[in-house]
Amino acid sequence: MASNKKYWKSEAELNPNDSIVETLRQNEFVEELPVDGFLGDKENLSASNTNRRDFLKYMGFSTAAASLAACEGPVRKSIPYVVQPDVIVPGVANYYATTIADGFDFASILIKTREGRPIKVENNTDAQIGGTANARVQASVLSLYDSTRLQGPKNREGGDVEWQALDAAVSSKLGNMTGSGKQVALLTQTYASPSTTRLINEFKEKYGNVVHVTYDAISEEAALSAFADKYGIRAMADYDFGKADLIVSFGADFLADWQGGGYDNGYAKGRVPKNGKMSRHVQFEANMSLTGANADTRVPLTPMQQKVALAKLYAKLNGSKVGGQLPDYAEKAIGDIASQIAKNRSGAVVVTGLGDKDAQAVVLAINEMLGSKAMDTSAPRLTRQGSTKALATLMADMNAGRVGVLLMDGVNPMFTLPNAEAFKAGLEKVDLSVAFTTNWTETAEQVTYAAASNHYLESWGDAEIKKGYYSLMQPTIRELFDTRQFQTSLLKWMGSDQSYYEYIKDTWNTSVLGGGSWNKALQDGAFCIDDRMPGEEVIDPIAVVVGQTDKETDTESAGAAESTMASLATAIRNLSNANSGPGDMELVLYSKVGMGDGQQAGNPWLQEFPDPITRVTWDNYVTVSKADAERLGLSNWHVANGGMNGSYVKLTVNGVSLDNVPVIVQPGQANGSLGLSFGYGRKVGMKSEMQTGVNAYALYQDFGAVQSATIEKTGGEHEFACVQLHKTLMGRGDIIKETTLEIFNTKDHAVWNPIPVVSLDHQEVPATSVDLWESFDRSIGHHFNLSIDLNACTGCGACVIACHAENNVPVVGKREVRVSRDMHWLRIDRYYSSEDTFAADVEAKEHAE
Numbered sequence: 001m002a003s004n005k006k007y008w009k010s011e012a013e014l015n016p017n018d019s020i021v022e023t024l025r026q027n028e029f030v031e032e033l034p035v036d037g038f039l040g041d042k043e044n045l046s047a048s049n050t051n052r053r054d055f056l057k058y059m060g061f062s063t064a065a066a067s068l069a070a071c072e073g074p075v076r077k078s079i080p081y082v083v084q085p086d087v088i089v090p091g092v093a094n095y096y097a098t099t100i101a102d103g104f105d106f107a108s109i110l111i112k113t114r115e116g117r118p119i120k121v122e123n124n125t126d127a128q129i130g131g132t133a134n135a136r137v138q139a140s141v142l143s144l145y146d147s148t149r150l151q152g153p154k155n156r157e158g159g160d161v162e163w164q165a166l167d168a169a170v171s172s173k174l175g176n177m178t179g180s181g182k183q184v185a186l187l188t189q190t191y192a193s194p195s196t197t198r199l200i201n202e203f204k205e206k207y208g209n210v211v212h213v214t215y216d217a218i219s220e221e222a223a224l225s226a227f228a229d230k231y232g233i234r235a236m237a238d239y240d241f242g243k244a245d246l247i248v249s250f251g252a253d254f255l256a257d258w259q260g261g262g263y264d265n266g267y268a269k270g271r272v273p274k275n276g277k278m279s280r281h282v283q284f285e286a287n288m289s290l291t292g293a294n295a296d297t298r299v300p301l302t303p304m305q306q307k308v309a310l311a312k313l314y315a316k317l318n319g320s321k322v323g324g325q326l327p328d329y330a331e332k333a334i335g336d337i338a339s340q341i342a343k344n345r346s347g348a349v350v351v352t353g354l355g356d357k358d359a360q361a362v363v364l365a366i367n368e369m370l371g372s373k374a375m376d377t378s379a380p381r382l383t384r385q386g387s388t389k390a391l392a393t394l395m396a397d398m399n400a401g402r403v404g405v406l407l408m409d410g411v412n413p414m415f416t417l418p419n420a421e422a423f424k425a426g427l428e429k430v431d432l433s434v435a436f437t438t439n440w441t442e443t444a445e446q447v448t449y450a451a452a453s454n455h456y457l458e459s460w461g462d463a464e465i466k467k468g469y470y471s472l473m474q475p476t477i478r479e480l481f482d483t484r485q486f487q488t489s490l491l492k493w494m495g496s497d498q499s500y501y502e503y504i505k506d507t508w509n510t511s512v513l514g515g516g517s518w519n520k521a522l523q524d525g526a527f528c529i530d531d532r533m534p535g536e537e538v539i540d541p542i543a544v545v546v547g548q549t550d551k552e553t554d555t556e557s558a559g560a561a562e563s564t565m566a567s568l569a570t571a572i573r574n575l576s577n578a579n580s581g582p583g584d585m586e587l588v589l590y591s592k593v594g595m596g597d598g599q600q601a602g603n604p605w606l607q608e609f610p611d612p613i614t615r616v617t618w619d620n621y622v623t624v625s626k627a628d629a630e631r632l633g634l635s636n637w638h639v640a641n642g643g644m645n646g647s648y649v650k651l652t653v654n655g656v657s658l659d660n661v662p663v664i665v666q667p668g669q670a671n672g673s674l675g676l677s678f679g680y681g682r683k684v685g686m687k688s689e690m691q692t693g694v695n696a697y698a699l700y701q702d703f704g705a706v707q708s709a710t711i712e713k714t715g716g717e718h719e720f721a722c723v724q725l726h727k728t729l730m731g732r733g734d735i736i737k738e739t740t741l742e743i744f745n746t747k748d749h750a751v752w753n754p755i756p757v758v759s760l761d762h763q764e765v766p767a768t769s770v771d772l773w774e775s776f777d778r779s780i781g782h783h784f785n786l787s788i789d790l791n792a793c794t795g796c797g798a799c800v801i802a803c804h805a806e807n808n809v810p811v812v813g814k815r816e817v818r819v820s821r822d823m824h825w826l827r828i829d830r831y832y833s834s835e836d837t838f839a840a841d842v843e844a845k846e847h848a849e
Helices: 019-026 042-047 052-059 135-143 163-175 194-207 221-231 264-271 290-294 303-318 328-343 357-370 388-399 420-427 486-493 500-511 518-524 554-576 626-632 741-746 798-807 814-818 838-846
Strands: 006-008 094-101 106-114 117-123 183-188 210-214 236-239 246-250 280-285 297-300 348-352 375-381 403-409 432-437 449-452 461-466 469-473 526-528 585-590 622-624 636-638 644-653 656-665 673-677 706-722 757-760 763-766 832-834
Touching (some): 094 461, 094 518, 106 135, 117 135, 117 798, 135 798, 163 432, 163 486, 183 194, 194 210, 210 388, 221 236, 221 357, 221 375, 246 303, 246 328, 280 290, 280 303, 280 328, 303 328, 303 348, 303 554, 303 585, 357 375, 357 554, 388 420, 461 500, 469 518, 486 500, 518 526, 622 626, 636 656, 656 706, 706 814
Parallel strands (some): 183 403, 246 280, 246 348, 280 297, 403 432, 622 656
Antiparallel strands (some): 006 832, 106 117, 461 469, 469 526, 585 706, 622 673, 636 644
């Protein structure tokens, strides 16, 4: 490591003359707390009052809301249990295994409850698949107690409706659809649920002209289509990064939300040095991502350059040649990767997050060619099933007046569709429309009825996250309000008296468990086909097979192989000839670690969650490289109170513009590219404090995550609530430890992790040997011991939200975060390293030996 290497948290720290940075180094709070205004004045103190309602409104909402649900006045009486339930011991927690499957996040989890109230999400370590909870899953328990939740069905005007009236209207309309020539359409999230799949099929059989369209707000159409073409099932290849010695990623943020996430456990296993070895990770990407920040080698490239790089890697591995231009440092990186793969072909894996079918097909071909141990195509992931073609067909039918009834669940197309106005026009031509939703949304205000839906912690359900790996969802609390889940309503509208619990149990006993125990599966929360009784046949009600199902002849197989090779050659040619389009820049739309697709935009824990990379809260923004920012006259700067400000820009994609988008100058952003996250900009049904950011879905044209965009600086300055420069290093750069695997293996730990020393009697001694206070007996009593393996830690921030839940930490709002008053008990700092200047840093990276 170079002796002149610098570590910094904000670009401002690279300027030795920045007075703001120096002030922050000396003061934890630049702006003093305004306590004298009320604590110093007895009259003001006695006259001041803040009622509970105002206090909770200030805080957003917290887990205390469970006991305050539907309660506006103060508690008059405290009524004890007359007969204490056997399963509840006050102060002792109970845990229930369940599953979150909201169409974007899928995970097998445990829910901690106290006195019957869910208060905390834990990982279900018994689940072989999907047993990890990210920041959004951790925060989802708070959404149960959201005071803005729908407490019963409503009509288009927002008036209350009885369930009996809604059921009568839907049942009557469904009964009159036969022979009408119109469709009954179901527009839903991805369920990945064997029971829901069976139920919808039975619904289709009963009413005949029924079409079911699955819609993912953030589409994985390219990956699904490429996998279906090659393997005959609409799914996504699964990967175990713990089995990989070399990981090469082209724009796949697999430590965040790529393909539903959940890859961090396997990745962490390979990153912890064992027997002198650890996996190597190379990341090609435009935005600085969580995955890129963890890579050994990160190569900044625009999405179009990534396509060329992927084609060149395939060519080197295949012994062929392709065209296309890349920077010298990228060409060198591709050559190095090819050389490393040649030493251990099956130990390498290549993945991509590019929303391009050609890129997805080439990656599948590379891994098959290598015989990669990390890729699993026999049991693929089923957590994305959306079809953009089917959605386009449905919208055309709606606008043509061919849809009589539209039933929606888990989707908000009026917010997430880039062509939402076309959907609205079609919706107006539908005779009856119902949207199942937990909150009042942009779609709810346009439909005939908004059906108040259960929170997942109040629901029964199941999921097949990965083919052959099942999980169960069970309620951990009774419905807080007059709500009902979509599946229960389908049963009712089919004239069935069966509960959805009974329906799920019947499905599992007939087509999942294969003789296994229902009670054990419910207790464990998960079940694997490997646990079936010997000889039991596997029945998969989810898998959608594409193409022939009969055994093909040798001639047909040979023809298919030739066709595949021809398609692959075309894909390689298309990738090598990729161009960025007519716009000035390549815009990369992505899901933010804390916000995802925006379903929980009203959750204050997630709004105040610092982004793992930019460390910004309460906002989304366009990220731009330092070089592009200087060219466009864009900047960030810190002001006297420690807050960070930034420029505004106008973003335009194919004639659609977003005005006043704030700018973050992001180290590591590929020149010529921009980044903007989904999930923000919600207005309808949101508290005023939560109405923040811009709606990136407006630019998500044709469901392409990469768009050709023009950018124009506009007037004004944006005030960010960014914690990146809060609590600076204050000159203590030596607290950051980093080393190479070679040094780790060959040198004593004192070299790469020296123990700090202090002066005692004019001699330097280990700090651990000195105590400022009089010693006491430490052999008894409580002990606190926490250590983090920073090689295994990805910096995802799930622990930050988990700490919020565990300790009921309050949120303080954007203004208070801006002046360093955030209340997070855990802080995961993001450091950058460089030479003395940006230019020298780029020079060093591009000409590294």
